Amino acid sequence: MRKLKFKHVYIVLKKELKDIFRDRKTWIVTILLPALFIPIMMYIVIGGAESISEQKVSDTKIVVLDEGNNQKFVNYLKSTGISIITNLKNPKESLEKGDIRAIVIIPSDFDKNIEEGRNTDLIIQVDMSNMKSSNAETTIRGLIKEYANNIVKQRLIAKGIDPKILDPIEVKTENIASQSKMAGSFLAFIVPMLLTLWTATGGMGAAVDLAAGEKERGTLEPLLTTSASRLSIMAGKYLAVTTMALISAVASLLGLFASFSLNKDMASLNADFRLSIGAIVVMFVAAFFTASIFAALELALSAYAKSFKEGQTYISPLMFIAIIPAYLVMYKMPNEIPISYFAIPVFGTISIFKELIYGIVNMTHIGIFVFSSMIYVAISIYMAALMFKQEWALFRV
Amino acid sequence: MVEVKGLTKVFKNIRAVDNLSFRVEEGEIYGLLGENGAGKTTTLRMLATMLKPTNGTAIINGRNLIKEPEEIRKEVGILFGGESGLYDRLTARENILYFAELHDMDKKEANKKIDILARKFDMMEFIDRLAAKLSKGMKQKVAILRSIIHDPKVMLFDEPTSGLDVGSVREVHDFIRFCKEEGKTIIFSSHSMSEVEKLCDKIGIIHKGKLIEEGTIEGLKEKYKTDNLEELFMELVGEKIEV
Numbered sequence: 001m002r003k004l005k006f007k008h009v010y011i012v013l014k015k016e017l018k019d020i021f022r023d024r025k026t027w028i029v030t031i032l033l034p035a036l037f038i039p040i041m042m043y044i045v046i047g048g049a050e051s052i053s054e055q056k057v058s059d060t061k062i063v064v065l066d067e068g069n070n071q072k073f074v075n076y077l078k079s080t081g082i083s084i085i086t087n088l089k090n091p092k093e094s095l096e097k098g099d100i101r102a103i104v105i106i107p108s109d110f111d112k113n114i115e116e117g118r119n120t121d122l123i124i125q126v127d128m129s130n131m132k133s134s135n136a137e138t139t140i141r142g143l144i145k146e147y148a149n150n151i152v153k154q155r156l157i158a159k160g161i162d163p164k165i166l167d168p169i170e171v172k173t174e175n176i177a178s179q180s181k182m183a184g185s186f187l188a189f190i191v192p193m194l195l196t197l198w199t200a201t202g203g204m205g206a207a208v209d210l211a212a213g214e215k216e217r218g219t220l221e222p223l224l225t226t227s228a229s230r231l232s233i234m235a236g237k238y239l240a241v242t243t244m245a246l247i248s249a250v251a252s253l254l255g256l257f258a259s260f261s262l263n264k265d266m267a268s269l270n271a272d273f274r275l276s277i278g279a280i281v282v283m284f285v286a287a288f289f290t291a292s293i294f295a296a297l298e299l300a301l302s303a304y305a306k307s308f309k310e311g312q313t314y315i316s317p318l319m320f321i322a323i324i325p326a327y328l329v330m331y332k333m334p335n336e337i338p339i340s341y342f343a344i345p346v347f348g349t350i351s352i353f354k355e356l357i358y359g360i361v362n363m364t365h366i367g368i369f370v371f372s373s374m375i376y377v378a379i380s381i382y383m384a385a386l387m388f389k390q391e392w393a394l395f396r397v
Numbered sequence: 398m399v400e401v402k403g404l405t406k407v408f409k410n411i412r413a414v415d416n417l418s419f420r421v422e423e424g425e426i427y428g429l430l431g432e433n434g435a436g437k438t439t440t441l442r443m444l445a446t447m448l449k450p451t452n453g454t455a456i457i458n459g460r461n462l463i464k465e466p467e468e469i470r471k472e473v474g475i476l477f478g479g480e481s482g483l484y485d486r487l488t489a490r491e492n493i494l495y496f497a498e499l500h501d502m503d504k505k506e507a508n509k510k511i512d513i514l515a516r517k518f519d520m521m522e523f524i525d526r527l528a529a530k531l532s533k534g535m536k537q538k539v540a541i542l543r544s545i546i547h548d549p550k551v552m553l554f555d556e557p558t559s560g561l562d563v564g565s566v567r568e569v570h571d572f573i574r575f576c577k578e579e580g581k582t583i584i585f586s587s588h589s590m591s592e593v594e595k596l597c598d599k600i601g602i603i604h605k606g607k608l609i610e611e612g613t614i615e616g617l618k619e620k621y622k623t624d625n626l627e628e629l630f631m632e633l634v635g636e637k638i639e640v
Binding site: 222 | 408475496
C-alpha cells in the first residue's frame with residue numbers, strides 16, 4: 001500500500017464532513033436523535049411512573065359507603081384531601097371500569113365502637129389487577145393507620161401512659177453521601193452506558209455511506225484513480241466517521257444535561273454535580289478511543305459490503321457488541337469492577353467513565369485502558385486499511 | 398504514448414485479461430472493441446492503477462505501471478460510462494475541485510481552470526449547482542471535466558456514452574476529438590461498432606481477455622474483404638466461439 005499523505009487525508013476529511021452535514025438524515029440520526037433520546041426517555045419514564053403511583057392523595061378517587069352515620073371518620077377522610085366521589089349508581093362497576101380506585105365500606109357502628117374503646121372493622125374494596133387501584137389501597141391504608149395511631153395515643157393519654165412507650169427504639173437514618181455524590185451515583189448509572197453506545201453507534205450512518213454508499217453510487221472508482229493513496233483515502237474517511245461518532249456522543253451528553261435543567265427534580269442534582277476538567281479530558285480521550293475502534297471496524301465492514309443495504313446489515317450487529325458490555329457494567333459499583341475490564345474494549349470505556357464520574361482517578365486503570373485501547377485502535381485501523389487494499393473487496397459487485 | 402506488454406489479470410480461476418499487448422501513439426485514438434465481459438474494463442482499470450496486473454506491465458509516457466503507479470496516476474485520466482459517479486450533495490464545481498486537490502493542484506489554480514473549461518464546454522450555467530439537480534448529460538459533462546482537470550497526457554474512456562441521449566453522446570464524442578487535438582493518447586472501450594468506426598484510428602478486438610485482431614479500420618476491412626465492421630467483428634468473435 002502506498003504512503004499516507006496528510007494533505008490528502010485532510011482533503012478527504014474536509015469533503016466528507018461537508019458532504020455529511022449537507023444531508024438532513026445525518027442531522028437527525030447523528031445529532032438530533034442522541035440529543036433528544038434522554039429528554040424523551042426521562043419524560044416517558046418519569047411521567048409514566050408518576051401516572052402509575054398517583055403520589056398525590058388528592059388524585060386518588062374513592063367512594064365511601066357509610067352503613068351508619070359515622071360522620072367523624074368520614075370527616076377525617078375528607079380532611080386528608082382524598083377525592084371522594086358521590087352519587088355513583090354502581091360503585092363496584094365503576095371500580096371494575098377503573099373510574100374510581102377504591103371503595104371504603106364503613107360499618108354502621110364504626111364511630112361508636114371507637115369512642116367506646118372497642119376495636120372495629122373497615123373494608124377497602126380494590127381491583128388488584130389494576131396497578132393504580134392497588135396503589136390506592138396502600139394510600140388509604142396509610143391514612144387509616146394515621147387515624148388509628150391518633151386513637152391509640154388518645155386512649156393511652158386517657159389512661160395516663162406516655163404514647164412514646166409504643167416506640168422504644170427510635171431509628172434515625174443519616175445519609176453521609178453529599179448531594180454531589182448522590183447526583184454522581186445516578187449519572188454513573190446512565191452516562192457511561194449512553195456515552196459508550198453513542199460513540200460506538202454514532203458513526204454507523206457515516207461509515208455505511210462513506211464506503212458501501214460510495215461503491216453503490218459509483219463514486220469510489222473515480223476516487224481511486226486520483227493521486228491520493230488508498231491509505232490516505234481510508235484515513236480521511238475514518239477520521240470523518242470518528243468525528244461523527246464523537247459528535248453523537250457530545251449531542252447525547254448535551255441532551256442529558258438539558259433534561260436535567262428542564263426537569264426540576266433533576267435540576268437540584270445537576271446543580272451539585274461537577275466534573276473536574278481533568279476528568280472531562282480523560283473522558284474525551286476514552287470516548288475518542290472507543291469511537292476510533294468502532295469507526296475503523298465499521299469502515300472495514302462497509303468497504304467489504306457491495307451496497308448500502310448490505311453495509312447496514314453487516315454493521316448493525318456491532319451495536320450488540322456495545323450494548324452487552326454496557327449492560328453488564330451498568331450495575332457494578334466502581335470498586336466491584338475487575339481490573340481486567342479496563343483492558344477489554346467497551347468494558348474498559350464504561351468502567352473508566354464510571355470511575356471518573358464517581359470522582360476516582362486511578363492512573364493504573366487509565367494506563368491499562370489507554371495502552372490496550374491503542375493496540376485495539378491499531379488493529380482495527382489495520383483491518384480497515386487492509387480492506388481498502390483488497391481488490392476483491394473494493395470491486396465486489 | 399502507451400505500450401501494453403503481456404498484461405494479464407486473473408480473478409480466482411478466471412483469466413479476465415490474458416497476455417494483452419498493444420501500442421498507442423500520442424494523438425491516436427485506440428478502440429478496444431469487445432462484448433460485455435470481454436475484459437475491456439479490467440484492462441482500463443489496470444492501466445489506471447486501480448487493479449494490480451497478475452502479470453505483464455505497461456509503459457505509460459515512459460513510466461512503468463508496476464514500478465511507478467503514483468506517477469502514472471498523474472499522467473492518466475479516466476472517464477466511466479453508466480453512472481457518472483458524482484457526489485450529489487456537492488456542487489459540480491466542488492466535485493471537480495475535490496479531484497483537482499487530490500491530484501495536488503493548487504485550489505486557486507484549479508478554480509481558474511474549472512472556469513476556463515466550464516466556459517469551453519458550455520457548463521457555466523450549472524457549474525455551481527448541486528450535482529443532484531443535474532440531468533444525466535450535465536452530470537457526464539462534469540465527469541468529463543473532472544477527468545481532465547489535472548491535464549493528463551493519457552485518457553482512458555470506458556464505454557463513456559452508455560445510457561446517454563443522442564445529444565450527450567455527441568458531446569462526449571466532441572470531447573474525445575478535443576482530447577485528440579490536444580495530442581493526448583486515447584484508449585477508448587466500446588461495444589458499439591459505429592462509435593468505434595467514427596472515432597478510432599486503430600482498433601483492437603478483444604474476446605475472453607485475449608486480443609484476437611488489431612489494425613486500422615481500413616486495414617482490417619481490406620484484410621477481411623468487408624465494408625461492415627459489425628460483420629467483421631461477428632466473424633472474428635464467432636470463429637472464436639466455435640473454437
